[in-house]
Amino acid sequence: MRNSFRYVLIFLLIFVLWQAGSVALKNPILPSPAAVFCNLKEIFFSKIAIHAALSLSRIALGLAVSVLAGSILGLLMGFYPPVDRFLSPIVYFTYPIPKIALLPIVMILLGLGEASKITIIVIITVFQIIITVRDSVKNIPKEMFYSLKSLGANDATIFKEVILPATMPELLTAVRLSTGTAISVLFFTENFGTTHGMGYFIMDSWMRVNYIDMYSGILVLGGIGLLIFLAVDAFDMIFCRWKR
Amino acid sequence: MIKVRNLGVYYDKFKALSGLNLEVEKGGIVAVIGPSGCGKTTLLYVLAGIINKFEGEVLINDAPIDPRRHRIGLVLQDYGLLPWKRVFENALLGLKVKKKVIEKKDKEYAEYILARVGLSGLFKRYPGELSGGQKQRVAIARAFIMKPDILLLDEPFSALDAITREEMQDLFLDVWKSDSVSTVFVTHSTEEAMYLGKKITVMTGPPGRIVTTIDNPFFGEREVKDTEHYISMQLKLKKLLKGIQK
Numbered sequence: 281m282r283n284s285f286r287y288v289l290i291f292l293l294i295f296v297l298w299q300a301g302s303v304a305l306k307n308p309i310l311p312s313p314a315a316v317f318c319n320l321k322e323i324f325f326s327k328i329a330i331h332a333a334l335s336l337s338r339i340a341l342g343l344a345v346s347v348l349a350g351s352i353l354g355l356l357m358g359f360y361p362p363v364d365r366f367l368s369p370i371v372y373f374t375y376p377i378p379k380i381a382l383l384p385i386v387m388i389l390l391g392l393g394e395a396s397k398i399t400i401i402v403i404i405t406v407f408q409i410i411i412t413v414r415d416s417v418k419n420i421p422k423e424m425f426y427s428l429k430s431l432g433a434n435d436a437t438i439f440k441e442v443i444l445p446a447t448m449p450e451l452l453t454a455v456r457l458s459t460g461t462a463i464s465v466l467f468f469t470e471n472f473g474t475t476h477g478m479g480y481f482i483m484d485s486w487m488r489v490n491y492i493d494m495y496s497g498i499l500v501l502g503g504i505g506l507l508i509f510l511a512v513d514a515f516d517m518i519f520c521r522w523k524r
Numbered sequence: 525m526i527k528v529r530n531l532g533v534y535y536d537k538f539k540a541l542s543g544l545n546l547e548v549e550k551g552g553i554v555a556v557i558g559p560s561g562c563g564k565t566t567l568l569y570v571l572a573g574i575i576n577k578f579e580g581e582v583l584i585n586d587a588p589i590d591p592r593r594h595r596i597g598l599v600l601q602d603y604g605l606l607p608w609k610r611v612f613e614n615a616l617l618g619l620k621v622k623k624k625v626i627e628k629k630d631k632e633y634a635e636y637i638l639a640r641v642g643l644s645g646l647f648k649r650y651p652g653e654l655s656g657g658q659k660q661r662v663a664i665a666r667a668f669i670m671k672p673d674i675l676l677l678d679e680p681f682s683a684l685d686a687i688t689r690e691e692m693q694d695l696f697l698d699v700w701k702s703d704s705v706s707t708v709f710v711t712h713s714t715e716e717a718m719y720l721g722k723k724i725t726v727m728t729g730p731p732g733r734i735v736t737t738i739d740n741p742f743f744g745e746r747e748v749k750d751t752e753h754y755i756s757m758q759l760k761l762k763k764l765l766k767g768i769q770k
């Protein structure tokens with residue numbers, strides 16, 4: 281309860297500053313928050329919802345694939361040194377390549393549809409997850425494994441009882457960072473070969489010089505980010521309670 | 525029963541144990557003392573199956589040590605609890621790994637042991653919410669709950685204050701007596717060795733090996749009657765340890 285109160289308070293503060301800015305500027309490029317909210321109320325279900333739903337599902341799917349693949353690779357690299365020795369050079373070489381430059385190629389290979397957008401999110405965020413997970417596995421103190429080793433536990437049990445819970449907090453941090461990246465990337469890719477998604481909606485409003493629609497879109501995009509962060513926090517509350 | 529013959533262990537090139545022989549009879553309890561760095565922890569790691577590259581022979585109930593086959597109760601200096609598991613889950617970890625299915629009577633036995641070490645009411649806590657003494661109780665309870673073939677303890681009470689330590693020693697002995705399992709108890713305190721060891725083994729190193737093993741008539745005696753004999757034996761142990769260190 282206190283938590284939601286804090287959110288309300290902070291949003292109020294943001295809107296007060298925004299209002300002040302728009303009054304000071306007196307330019308349609310920064311409309312007042314009230315005007316944007318009225319517009320949002322009117323067009324959300326009729327115009328924006330479909331774009332929002334598509335963007336949210338692209339981000340969620342992209343992140344899910346990225347977390348799944350990244351965790352599996354990171355866990356294996358962290359726990360089995362030979363796997364690390366084989367894969368790290370590949371990761372180190374491909375991580376710094378600006379993958380957004382591969383967008384044309386991905387689009388040619390996978391078409392203009394969902395697959396190429398999700399793929400771009402995955403190949404951009406997955407490295408952060410791989411490296412975070414790998415390093416956090418490597419940083420588990422070796423004494424943490426001793427109880428289980430003396431019990432004769434097999435690798436599967438060690439993964440389940442030690443490695444997964446020990447790396448979970450850092451994995452969630454990587455997911456939070458990747459969320460921001462994923463939204464920016466999606467915004468960019470939704471400007472190509474599609475007429476659906478928040479990226480398209482916002483840029484299209486801008487082209488039409490409809491600033492009120494544009495700001496409505498930006499608010500919704502922020503809302504999508506907030507939603508994902510809250511979901512990750514909820515996950516954190518459930519699986520990392522021992523940390524508090 | 526634990527039998528160690530001609531045990532040698534290397535950390536890379538460093539020889540940590542060399543030609544070490546040790547025997548713990550069924551239901552026996554051996555206190556191992558020795559100066560810091562002589563290889564006590566290394567010895568326990570071998571007996572626990574944590575170090576599995578070694579020379580020589582390590583037998584538990586006449587079979588070569590294998591943590592998958594033997595039930596090894598292990599209590600480490602830093603407790604060895606998993607911070608993401610609550611007290612009750614930590615206490616059941618041994619059973620869970622060993623037999624997968626935990627029956628009602630296992631849970632009841634776990635509750636009984638936990639209550640006996642004074643942890644009733646703390647079952648739902650995480651290790652991070654416990655004091656050092658309480659954590660150590662969980663670690664000891666966990667070792668007993670799995671009804672081990674052998675019990676290994678590495679300076680389990682050295683991080684505790686004097687009063688808690690005595691309390692824990694009594695408690696340990698109390699539980700141990702009702703379920704006498706072959707035990708190796710590592711300590712650096714002669715008092716503790718003379719209270720908790722039926723036999724006392726003095727170690728030296730590195731490379732670690734056994735200097736001597738003596739029978740201890742004062743096992744389990746909190747109030748010693750024959751003080752003269754007690755003090756002379758303690759002096760003898762201290763001299764042995766000092767002699768090693770020089």
Ligand SMILES: Nc1ncnc2c1ncn2[C@@H]1O[C@H](COP(=O)(O)OP(=O)(O)OP(=O)(O)O)[C@@H](O)[C@H]1O
Nearest residue numbers: 535538540559560561562563564565566567712730
């Ligand atoms: N992982 C390791 N790599 C290299 N050398 C090690 C390692 N662990 C221990 N040693 C060395 O092996 C020797 C024995 O170490 P061990 O931990 O068994 O001593 P200990 O008798 O338990 O000492 P303490 O009473 O201080 O706990 C020490 O000299 C130590 O420096």
Ligand SMILES: [Mg+2]
Nearest residue numbers: 564565566678
């Ligand atoms: Mg030690």
